Amino acid sequence: MATYTRKNAWNQNGTFSNSDLLWYAKGVRAMQARALNDQASWWFFAAIHNEYLSGQTTFPGWAYISAPPAVPTSPLPSQSIRDKFWNQCQHQSWYFEPWHRGYLIAIEAQIRAIVIGLGGPNDWSLPYWNYFGPGNQYKIPPAFTQLTLPDGSPNPLFVKARYGPRNNGDIYIPLPPVSQDCQRNTIYTGSNAVTPNPGYGGPSTGFSNAGSVSGNLENNPHNMVHTYIGGSITSTDYGLMSDPGTAALDPIFYLHHCNIDRMWASWNAAGNANPTSTNWLKGPAATGGRKFVMPMPSSRAGWVYTPNDMKSLSQLNYVYDNLSTGITKQLVGSLAQRLTKLGVNLIQTQPQPDENMDMGGNSEMVGANEGALTLKNSGARTAVRFQKEAWAKVPKSLMNASVTKVPDHVYLQLENVKGKMDSNVLAVSVNHKLAGHVSLFGLRKASSNDGHHGGAGLTFILDITNLVDELHLNNALDADSLDVTISPDNDIPNDEEITVGRVSLHRQPQS
């Protein structure tokens, strides 16, 4: 029986009548009162995720963030402490889920210790913000927008640099494009009929640092929610949540991630398995990378953990009051539906491929545009030209589709997307039909020459299989190219630009 239960932040209408939120606010205030170099401070924990504390001469450098919160930039901890704890966040990696689970456990322990010290409940737990919940729950809980606590003191949950999807301070999550479709996926890494590449949890992270693609849970809703909460005013003032280097300064960060953690737990509870590869279970240390390590109230030397320690709530001391996401698995029949749509006469007794398996074969590029695109407010339009020999395999696989010859999946890839403003979402259309949205969360870091990607930027994969099926059914696949338009959700300031290195088209045969 778990000791701690994480509950919905929208209980008692998301106000300070919800004691979880009131105690959270008091805990945040106590942590914010501590110095930057205190391993139990709010600022230190934000830097564990990521930081802009050196080499910045303008926003988003922490010195240039508009208060509240008043973010300190000194005293810095020693270099060895920084090297050990800071900038650990795992993105575009299959470690995204387990690393953040441990991160939540660590800050929850810090705040619980403060709550207990202040005479609060011994079992205080981090609340989650389920923006997919009914009624008004797509809006930020009101406790985060109040200027003061019930006792009249300043509310530490209030953040100035939180602008929302319309950049006007109205914080809500637009549904759609934010969705929990990823909950229908059935495999953590790989692809099949209900799981687009690179899989629910993200691409496997090997011996090098070549990853630049987010997993499906990370891509949407995680990244999208970050961007929409953050919003932007100008290129020198955008929401803290929009950028991984400032995100964890905003107290809403942990409630958002608590919901992402809940979704992962829900996905597992629905019978979906986490990786069993030792390289995942042992964490990055198995491939020569950094260990996951967090300061804890009981151990400032650090609590070291691995994905193996995080893989199931049953081995941890907390539960969620509700794991329901309202998404039902479409395990049975999703492939059959596609085949039927493509005109295949299915025999009821015919065995179908196991949809809990990775069925994706070797991807092959079948088309690409020419030249990089520069996005301005009006967006950009390009023709993704087919390479005839390669592309011919796609209509052929659709023509010959059967249970034993599962047709190709088709993906549109936006490659080497670079820029400095993370606070934007791009809408991508193919032949005037919406193919999907991508959030630019992490763009600045990925575009920095000294960042984790060496300046290569981000790459996005959009599953356009259904769209291509439609084109096939409408006899519209004989053209030489696809017409792709990319439109930014927010204005791009004149002094900024977002570039897309290439737009390419890929087929992935299914085994």
Place this chain on the structure above:
Amino acid sequence: MTAAERSRRSVSLLIFVLSATCWGLLLVKPAAVKHCFVTGGELSRTSLEILLLTNPISPMLAGWGLMVLAMMLPKLIIPIQYTCERSFKNRRFRAASLFVLGYMGVWMVVGALMIGGILGLTLFMPGSYTPAIVVGIIAAIWQFSPVKQQCLNRGHNHKALAAFGRAADYDSVLFGFEHAVWCVGSNWVLMLFPVLLPGGNNFVMLAVTLLMLSEHMEAPRTPRWRINLSSKLIRILFAQTSIRLARS
């Protein structure tokens, strides 16, 4: 293991085999290939003419090229995989070859300059450890400098590649060229050090190869002065050995 991982693994294996072949040739020393190492005392005080007669440029350049291939090919696994994945299937081999061509082109120019320097040192300081000691000191300073870290970081930048026709060929060569520029920036002095040693060159070359591969596999870091002797390769070997022992 996903299909993509299997495909990457086969590319890695092929490159390791090629690198091992180059190492084998370096050790066997065929006639058309001559090591560009500073040679022993038998050339003492000889004229440049005789020196060039005994150390013809072409075999020395061939030796240099072979040395670069042997030492650097394992470092090219990720960019070659990237080049293949971002090229049409029928252009993958061509794109990867052009990438290597661009990469080797830069190193051969650097090699020609280095060989010139080595010949000069051989002429004036035959069999001496002094050049190696001086270069070793420079190597240590460079190794710990922010400039070296900047070069290492930029080696992780994989550029967008054109897909069609001559533009695709050009981009593959350019990608190789740019990758080599950052590779030279981070490793030039490490490459120079073993060839200046009057003896034990192969052993030092192997050690330098492992160090370069190890630091290439590290994630980019903020450039600053730091003691920078990457242990990533050792950490991988240790972790993977532990995993396999635990399984058995």
